[in-house]
Amino acid sequence: VKPGIPIKSVAIIGPGLLGGSLALALAGGSRCAVRVWGRRPEVVAQLRLRCPSAVASTDIETAVAGADLVVLCTPVGIMAGLAERLRPALAPGAVVTDTGSVKGAIVEELEPLLGGGARFVGSHPMAGGDQVGLQHARADLFHDAACIVTPTPRTDAATVEKVSAFWTSLGCRVFHLPPGIHDRAIALVSHLPHITAAALVRAAAGPDAPGALDLVGPGFRDSTRIAMGPVPMWDEILLQNRDAVLAAIRSLRSHLDQVETALSQKTSLAGILADARETRLRLQRATLK
C-alpha cells in the first residue's frame, strides 16, 4: 500500500477466486494485516492453510473488527445483506469497497447503506477466469489488471484515493469511471464476449454440421474459453446489467450486418477486417511489455 495512505488491516469478505487471491497477495507482501470472512467453515479452514498469517472467521463481525478497508468479494446479489450485517462492526473511518462486475445497481444499494456514501466506493478489478473458487486463487491475479473505481457525486475524494492506492499497490492499472459509464464499457468488453462465446459454442454444436466440434483449432478454443465460466455468476451479471448488455448486442449486430451486406454483394471485407485487425494490434502492443 502506497506510503502516506495507511492501510493497516484489510478485511476480505468472501474467499473465492478474487478474495482468496487478495488474501494471498496482501499476506505474501506482509503489506498489512489480513482478515477474512467466509460463510463455509471448510473454506475458512482452507484459507487458513493457504494463508496462515490471516485471521479467518465465519463470524463477519470478527472479520471486520478494526479493519481500515473492507473488500466485498462475494457474488453481487448477496452484498447488500452482508453490508447490513457488517456495518455495526465497522471501525470508525473504515472504507468499504467491492469487486462486482456490475456497478450501477450495487453502488446504488451499498452507498446509502454504508455511512451515507462517504465511506463506500465501488471497484471492479478485471481479473478472474473461467475457474473460480479459492483453489484457483493466486497472489499475482491482480498484477497488471485494469481496475475501475467508480465514484459518484456523493463519494469523498479521500475514499477514492484510499481505494485507488490499494489497487495500485497490488499492481493494478486504476481507472475512475462513474458506475453507469463503467457498466456500458464492461458490457462491451466483458459481458458481450461472454454471450458471443456461448452463442458460438451453441451454433457449432447445433444440427447444421454434426461433428463440427471435432474439427476445432486453437482459434475456436481461444474465442470460446470464457463460455466455461460459472453459470450462476454470469446469469446474475448479465441480468443486473441488462440495459447495457442489450445495447452491446445491438452494436454487435450492426457490425454483423456490415459483414452480411458485403458477403451478400460479393464485395471485399478487407476494410472491415483491417479496421478490426489494426484496433486489436494496438491493444496487443499496449498490453505487451
Next chain:
Amino acid sequence: VKPGIPIKSVAIIGPGLLGGSLALALAGGSRCAVRVWGRRPEVVAQLRLRCPSAVASTDIETAVAGADLVVLCTPVGIMAGLAERLRPALAPGAVVTDTGSVKGAIVEELEPLLGGGARFVGSHPMAGGDQVGLQHARADLFHDAACIVTPTPRTDAATVEKVSAFWTSLGCRVFHLPPGIHDRAIALVSHLPHITAAALVRAAAGPDAPGALDLVGPGFRDSTRIAMGPVPMWDEILLQNRDAVLAAIRSLRSHLDQVETALSQKTSLAGILADARETRLRLQRATLK
C-alpha cells in the same frame, strides 16, 4: 510416413506458415526428401537456411520433379494457376493435395485439372495462427491438429489413403468429409469466430463507450485474438465460403435472439449458459491429454 504407404519425396508449394512448418517437420524427422517451391527468391533463401536438407527453388518444375506427393500451401486464389504450371512436371502416379481453408470451390477447380481427379484430394489441416509467414513456421505446428481430407465420388481410395497417412504421420487427427460438408462445419468453427472477433473489437472501439478498450481483461483478449489474422487471406476465405458463412451468421443470430429475449423478459439465462458451458467443457476434456 506410415509404413506400407511409401512417400519418398514431398514437394511443398509455397513456404509460408503452413508450407514452412511442413518442410521443417518432414526434414526434421528425415522422413522423406523435401522439395520446396517459393515465388520470391528471398523466401527460398530463408527456407534453405532454416531447412538445409530441402531442395528449394523458384522454378516450380524443378520443385515437383520426382515428388510422390505435392502439397499446395499457397493462398487459395492462386492454386489453380499453379496447378496448371506444375502439372506437366508431375511424376507418374504423383498425388496432389492442398491446405486451403475452403474446399468446395477449390476441389471443383483442382480435381479436373489434375489427372481427371484420380490423383487429387483436398486437405485442410486446422493449424495456423494469427501470425503468418515462414518466420513463424515451426516443426510441431501440425501436432494434434485436426486435418480434414475431402474426397469426392471421383477420388480413388488409394489417393485418400496416401494423403491421410501423410497427415497422420505428422501427428494430425484425420477426418474424412465431403467438401461441402467440410465448408459448412468450418464456417461454424473457424470462419464465424473470425467474424465475431472482428465485430467484438469494432463494437468495443465504437462511440458507445470511449476508452472501453483500456479496460479489457484476459477474456476479451482471448476472444478476439484471431482478429489479428492476415486480412487478405481472411477476405478470400470468407468470400469463397460465403453461403456457408452467411448461414453460420444466421445461426449465431438465432442464439443471440434467445439471449435478448431472456434479458428483455428478465428471465434467467442459466439454461443457455449451462448448455454452452457443458459443451465447451466436453471439448476441453476431449482436447486435454
